[in-house]
Amino acid sequence: MRLGTRKVVDRSFTGLGIFSIALVSLALVILLTPIVVRGIGAVVFRATIEHDRVLMEHFERGNASTFAARNATAIAARAPVYEMLTAYEAQYGVDDFELEELREALQRLLGPAPDQSKPTLARDQFGATRWAQAQEAAHNVLYVQEWDYSDPTQFGVPVDVPRAKRFAGTPLESLFPYVSEHLDEMLQPHWTLYWGFLLDDSLDAHMFGGIWAEILGTLYLTIGAVLFAVPMGIISAIYLVEYAPDHWLIGVLRSCISTLAGVPSIVFGLFGLAFFINTAQVSKYFMAADSTGVSSKSILAGSLTLAILILPVIIRAAEEAIRAVPRTYKEAALSVGAGKWRTILTVMLPAALPGILTGIVISMGRAAGETAPIIFTAAVSVGRPLEVWQTLTQPTPALPWSVYNLCTEHTAADEIRHVQYGMVLTLVVLVLLLNTAAIILRARVSRRLAG
Amino acid sequence: MQRAVQGTRRLGGLSVILCLGCLVAAAQEDGAARKIVVDGSTTVGPIAKAFAGYYMAQNPDVNITVSESGSGNGAKSLINSTCDVADLSRFMKVKEFEAAVANGVCPVAHVVAMDGLAIVVNPRNPVQELSLAQVRDIYKGQIKNWSELGGPNVAIVKISRDTNSGTYETFESLVMDNEKIAPDTEYVGSNGAARQRVKSTPGAIGYVGLGFTKGVKRLLIDGVEATKENVASGRYPVARPLFMFTNGYPKLGTHLHAFVTLHLTSDGQEMIERKGYVPVTSYPAKARLVNDDES
Secondary structure, eight states, X not given: OOHHHHHHHHHHHHHHHHHXXXXXXXXXXXHHHHHHHHHHTTTEEEEOHHHHHHHHHHHOXXXXXXXXXXXXXXXXXXXXXHHHHHHXXXXXXXXXXXXXXXXXXXXXXXXXXXXXXXXXXXXXXXXXXXXXXXXXXXXXXXXEEEEEOSSTTSOOEEEEXXXXXXXXXXXXXXXXXXXXXXXXXXXXXXXXEOTHHHHSOEETTTTEEXXXXXXXXXXXXXXXXXXXXXXXXXXXXXXXXXXXXXXXXXXXXXXXXXXXXXXXXXXXHHHHIIIIIIISOGGGTTSOTTOOOOOOOOHHHHHHHHHHHHHHHHHHHXXXXXXXXXXXXXXXXXXXXXXXXXXXXIIIHHHXXXXXXXXXHHHHHHHHHOOHHHXXXXXXXXXXXXXXXXGGTOOBOOHHHHHHHHHHHOTTGGGGHHHHHHHHHHHHHHHHHHHHHHHHHHHHXXXXXXO | XXXXXXXXXXXXXXXXXXXXHHHHHHHHHHXXXXXXXXXXXXXXXXXXXXXXXXXXXXXXXXXXXXXXXXXXXXXXXXXXXXOSEEEESSOOOHHHHHHHHHTTOOEEEEEEEEEEEEEEEOXXXXXXXXXXXXXXXXXXXXXXXXXXXXXOSOBOEEEEEOTTOHHHHHHHHHTSTTOOOOTTOEEESSHHHHHHHXXXXXXXXXXXXXXXXTTSEEXXXXXXXXXXXXXXXXXXXXXXXXXXXXXXXXXXXXXHHHHHTGGGSHHHHHHHHHTTOEESSOOOOOOSSOOTTOO
């Protein structure tokens, strides 16, 4: 090849490299920006007095005197609204569909009326807790969305009809301008840092509260998977490297392990359901013999399933790491009279530790984020945060599954987008922390071994 | 020195075993009565979740877990004894009963609420009303365009639930008369997903439980609106009861019994109504005005 051509090829290759790195960075930015921005929105946001009320009533948190002061102002600001409603009812009676609708819209904004008995569902007990939600709810008080279908050959166009029109000439006419002018006083918006999003239980299927049950469930599942997979993985790797004879069967075994790494994760999930739950009934082992409890999904079953999923990764990583230990280490140990087992335990394994640890932590990240294997074996959409001993018999909510479940199955999916983003961000940060831990751990262990 | 190290190691091992023992003992104590596992229909899911939240708030030592995997999977879970309560949006099939009995499980039905199957379209769609026969023709693939129904010239996108769903089976028997749904129909896995699809696709039509009609438009069927009154009276043609199944009738006084009879209380009724379903009981709705000390 001529020198000129070689230069051109070289440069274009470099250019291609830079281009692809730029492309990947761009993709990352596009992907991560909304996750980070909207995820942080679950924790830092403009809250209303209703948010403080949720915290006071259900989690017994918050500054009582600030709350009392804000609440007093809010109640005073809301009083005229309810006075107008009472005046209207005195004149026109309560049996009125449009009045019902207005009351419903007001309840979404401000919570139940002061003369109303306490509703059973938490979502009916409070008004809009976030300022963004409150503005939307206020819009729904002021306007009714109707559709203009005047041209039947075209799709309709949404039209916002002011609700005031319906109540023109009644005591309620002045309610609407009042609501739009006094929204701030009625709801007392203020910036807040809701750290409880990570540590609170969810209330009424994530309408309020936090995601502690999901976080804890994910941690349990990940730790459980590692507890099962690591000993098995390392022992298998030692066998494959040090003891396995050079036989075709071992070759088959190796390719089986590699194949296992490529099996779709839903297959592991179904296997977990069929084997651990239906056949082995692992959740029942730890119940009393006369127990009527069922062999349900449980963290135990989920961890076992995830353990099988990450096993090939750990075996591979451990195998490579042990193989990479210089021969001289082993020979030196054997020559001073150490037995094979002792050599492996005290010389080979410590030297291979950084590699093994990296494999473990990477597979932890995988276990934390997997959804398919836990659908049938461990994950539920509603449940309490569990105590350690309950993990043996009970299922749990978990982050990856709940993210999916909230956006496809929740009846109020659009109102709780911030919870979904918060969950995604938490999961991403959790995996990121695990990977960072891996890098730090690896660096430390390598330094100690080198020194 | 070495002996000391060995001693500590032995102690360590012993304490690990002890800890495990404690865990197992605690789990045994805990396992049975204080956990209720609910699985099944995505239509009954919102009711089960509301009941679970309500019951757990009153009984802090009980853990009720709810998952929504579809009526078919709920029935399978009950047959395999992997759940305490199976939510079904249809009645259990003969085959499922047989399988259950063969496994020593005796399914008992609790009707928790009534539900109408709302036929929904995108709110931008000007069509307001269809007859049952028209809906059937749409899903059979004979009506392909909204212009045939007086709407805009846009192809109809048919959304159906998956065959594991009780809602699907209700639709198949009440609307389709067991005729085949056209193969170009799109199948989705839950009520929520069906709603989302219809909400985001102007030409779509779908069917969902009454609790899932936010953001989509319910059509009048044969001139009847899917209101609570019309569902309860049977005037609305696509209505069905919703079930919770247990293995045998739960022992009186247990948490399980309290849970599956919650729909009979006035609080339970209120929750069902607020979630958009029709309660089987008819207590007067909770008074908005509190009559101070009348009682």
